[in-house]
Amino acid sequence: MSDRENGERAAEAPRPAEQPAGLFERVRAMFGLTSASVRDDIEDAIDESVGAEFTPQERAILKNVLALHDVKVADVMVPRADIVALASDTPLRDVLDLFRTAGHSRLPVYEETLDDPRGMIHIRDFVVFLASDPRFGLTSGAGPTAGEPPARLSLDTPLSAACILRPVLYAPPSMPALDLLLKMQASRTHMALVIDEYGGTDGLVSIEDVMEAIVGDIEDEHDEAEAPELHPSGDGAFIVEARAGLEEVSAVVGFDFASLLDAEEVDTIGGLVTASAGRVPGRGEILRGPGEFEYEVLDADPRRIKRLKIWPLAARSGKEASPSTPLGGELRRYP
Numbered sequence: 001m002s003d004r005e006n007g008e009r010a011a012e013a014p015r016p017a018e019q020p021a022g023l024f025e026r027v028r029a030m031f032g033l034t035s036a037s038v039r040d041d042i043e044d045a046i047d048e049s050v051g052a053e054f055t056p057q058e059r060a061i062l063k064n065v066l067a068l069h070d071v072k073v074a075d076v077m078v079p080r081a082d083i084v085a086l087a088s089d090t091p092l093r094d095v096l097d098l099f100r101t102a103g104h105s106r107l108p109v110y111e112e113t114l115d116d117p118r119g120m121i122h123i124r125d126f127v128v129f130l131a132s133d134p135r136f137g138l139t140s141g142a143g144p145t146a147g148e149p150p151a152r153l154s155l156d157t158p159l160s161a162a163c164i165l166r167p168v169l170y171a172p173p174s175m176p177a178l179d180l181l182l183k184m185q186a187s188r189t190h191m192a193l194v195i196d197e198y199g200g201t202d203g204l205v206s207i208e209d210v211m212e213a214i215v216g217d218i219e220d221e222h223d224e225a226e227a228p229e230l231h232p233s234g235d236g237a238f239i240v241e242a243r244a245g246l247e248e249v250s251a252v253v254g255f256d257f258a259s260l261l262d263a264e265e266v267d268t269i270g271g272l273v274t275a276s277a278g279r280v281p282g283r284g285e286i287l288r289g290p291g292e293f294e295y296e297v298l299d300a301d302p303r304r305i306k307r308l309k310i311w312p313l314a315a316r317s318g319k320e321a322s323p324s325t326p327l328g329g330e331l332r333r334y335p
Contacts, residue, residue, distance in 0.1 A: 073194055084104060172197075240252075244270075281305060
């Protein structure tokens with residue numbers, strides 16, 4: 001038999017079916033499902049990997065990298081209410097104080113409101129500006145040279161006169177966080193303001209915020225671990241900061257606040273009360289509900305609740321009830 005005939009017979013012979021190697025491939029083949037994407041295959045391989053092959057930290061980072069394409073800027077931004085910023089006419093003395101207390105190396109600068117940003121100031125540029133001009137008295141020198149204005153600079157000089165602002169990036173909330181990371185890398189700019197559809201400032205994103213979506217929280221030597229205030233008040237009620245998470249509050253109060261209807265779209269106790277009220281309650285308001293509780297707003301501003309006192313209605317039954325209004329009705333304010 002010729003080599004050609006042998007080749008033809010070998011080609012006609014049925015080939016053994018290839019067995020999928022992984023569990024998920026076998027399940028897909030069993031039910032006749034189409035092959036998953038390469039991304040899904042990688043995720044499955046990470047899940048099926050032997051414990052000695054990847055550490056738990058490596059496995060978490062790899063999964064976060066694969067999931068980053070679904071993370072939007074809105075998911076990692078600092079909300080507008082928490083932005084620490086400077087007005088352009090702020091005296092340099094106050095700029096120095098704010099850098100000292102804020103714990104940030106970069107601060108956005110605005111003209112009248114955050115909706116009118118002018119750029120950002122970096123603490124290094126600020127220190128170099130103060131140290132390089134002898135008129136501030138921080139370095140040796142004979143003072144202004146010929147041709148310089150006779151006016152003496154001081155720490156009361158407004159920030160706008162220093163001319164040390166740097167540009168910031170702008171991004172919509174729907175922009176993929178990975179795209180913003182690449183844009184920051186290309187432009188060598190580590191801060192972006194999140195702008196809504198009307199051109200207003202919605203939040204702020206630093207390169208650290210994006211990186212934390214991959215590796216988890218990054219704390220430096222200046223970060224302080226401040227847990228939200230959350231404790232019994234001694235009279236049957238509980239004092240909580242509005243930014244406390246629902247799980248934290250549930251553990252202390254002994255009630256699952258996440259089970260309430262209005263808790264589906266919020267993460268904090270302040271968000272729950274605001275969502276139930278349909279507005280931001282003012283300081284001094286007492287609201288009945290959500291759940292079998294009364295909520296006294298101890299501190300708030302026009303944008304958010306800051307501190308609450310939570311009264312279980314069962315604890316109020318033996319005491320003189322404070323005037324309150326069920327959510328959905330007209331809310332009353334008490335001084």
